[in-house]
Amino acid sequence: MSPPGPREEGAVPAGWGLAGLPRLPPAPFALLDAARRRAARASGAAPEATPWRVAAALPGARLRAYQPAGEGRGKPALLILPAPIKSPRVWDLLAEVSVVRRCLSGGLRVYLLEWLDPEGEARGFGLADFAERLPLAALDAIAGETGEGAAVLAGHSLGGTLAAILATLRPERVRALALIDAPLAFGPARGGPLARAVAAAPPARLLRALAGEPVPGSFTGLLAAAALPEAFVLQRWGDRAASRGDPLAAAIHEGVERWVLEELAMPGPLFEEVLERLYREDRLARGTLTIGGRRTGLARLRCPVLALVNPPGLVVPPASMLEGLAAAPAGPPRRVLRYEGEAGPALQHLGPLVGPAAHARLWPEIAAWMAAPALT
Numbered sequence: 001m002s003p004p005g006p007r008e009e010g011a012v013p014a015g016w017g018l019a020g021l022p023r024l025p026p027a028p029f030a031l032l033d034a035a036r037r038r039a040a041r042a043s044g045a046a047p048e049a050t051p052w053r054v055a056a057a058l059p060g061a062r063l064r065a066y067q068p069a070g071e072g073r074g075k076p077a078l079l080i081l082p083a084p085i086k087s088p089r090v091w092d093l094l095a096e097v098s099v100v101r102r103c104l105s106g107g108l109r110v111y112l113l114e115w116l117d118p119e120g121e122a123r124g125f126g127l128a129d130f131a132e133r134l135p136l137a138a139l140d141a142i143a144g145e146t147g148e149g150a151a152v153l154a155g156h157s158l159g160g161t162l163a164a165i166l167a168t169l170r171p172e173r174v175r176a177l178a179l180i181d182a183p184l185a186f187g188p189a190r191g192g193p194l195a196r197a198v199a200a201a202p203p204a205r206l207l208r209a210l211a212g213e214p215v216p217g218s219f220t221g222l223l224a225a226a227a228l229p230e231a232f233v234l235q236r237w238g239d240r241a242a243s244r245g246d247p248l249a250a251a252i253h254e255g256v257e258r259w260v261l262e263e264l265a266m267p268g269p270l271f272e273e274v275l276e277r278l279y280r281e282d283r284l285a286r287g288t289l290t291i292g293g294r295r296t297g298l299a300r301l302r303c304p305v306l307a308l309v310n311p312p313g314l315v316v317p318p319a320s321m322l323e324g325l326a327a328a329p330a331g332p333p334r335r336v337l338r339y340e341g342e343a344g345p346a347l348q349h350l351g352p353l354v355g356p357a358a359h360a361r362l363w364p365e366i367a368a369w370m371a372a373p374a375l376t
Contacts, residue, residue, distance in 0.1 A: 033217055036217075037262060039261050043257070049092050050100045055111065055145065060134070061116055063111055063138045063142075064111060064113075076107070076109065076151070076175065077146050077148055079112070080155070082112065083157040086260070113135060123268065130270055131162045132166055150174060153166065153174055153176075153178070157315070160180055161184065164179065164182065164184060165284065175304075176306070176370060179305065179321060181309070184325065192228075196227075198280050204280075214268055220266060253344055253345070277289060299329065302331070304333040305325060308366070310339040312341030313349035313352075322336070
């Protein structure tokens with residue numbers, strides 16, 4: 001294919017992607033996302049979720065509150081930041097393995113910032129929006145309900161990374177930080193297979209151009225599965241067999257399989273900045289990450305931290321969390337817990353959130369820590 005005729009310097013012709021590359025039609029991946037969502041709905045009715053209300057509506061997100069307005073004043077507020085890749089269902093998958101319910105019963109006021117498919121202005125959102133502006137707006141709404149200016153933050157995977165970035169930028173708003181299998185140091189030496197795959201991949205702006213805008217979830221999932229098939233493909237097959245004969249494990253497995261299909265597109269700028277600034281350049285650990293014109297890094301992390309490492313998950317090497325935390329100043333309380341894996345989660349990366357053993361052995365301690373982090 002030849003490019004069109006003369007054009008203004010720097011202009012990208014219609015039908016062409018970034019850097020003048022021919023853009024693949026975004027329809028295939030977008031259609032795949034829609035088909036996977038239909039398959040999720042056709043897989044059967046999802047288990048009833050813990051009741052929630054919308055505490056704040058934001059561009060590209062909404063704040064869920066899991067208690068009536070005005071109820072629970074005096075209890076610490078918890079803001080959950082899910083990873084911006086799929087629905088937040090894994091935080092409340094089944095009543096028996098619901099982190100939301102576990103934290104409510106542990107004496108916390110529970111909120112969750114739900115990312116929505118990017119539309120309108122949200123298509124242009126990047127790290128500054130996901131790691132600071134929108135979480136801060138959520139914290140402002142929580143403060144309006146609770147009267148407390150600071151809250152506990154909890155995040156899994158990339159959601160934990162976003163929470164850690166916010167804690168470095170606005171320490172006065174973060175009472176404590178619970179990181180559940182969340183990457184902090186991303187370079188190829190510490191970030192594991194995903195970081196090595198990103199280091200060997202073409203520039204993220206080219207991948208973004210090929211995927212279309214916003215970047216479909218099926219495209220992101222394809223990249224992850226190609227980089228780490230042991231975690232994203234083989235574990236699911238093995239877990240299906242391991243879950244047979246255990247009704248709860250089988251129900252969890254099926255719930256996760258439905259969640260896998262609940263694709264969420266990423267704004268193009270966020271996709272590009274995560275791959276380049278975090279994974280390829282490791283700026284958070286190096287202290288060279290710039291958000292909103294301000295430089296930050298893990299050396300600015302000063303709140304109490306609970307870190308849950310997950311060796312069987314394969315996605316986040318323990319070194320990514322532990323060496324990342326080693327870059328933070330000594331002094332604030334730190335606690336490290338370890339997840340050992342089990343049948344049911346389909347993806348062991350999700351085991352800390354949905355595993356029965358995790359809920360029996362780890363979450364009582366995590367919830368108690370979050371309810372009184374200053375005492376740990």
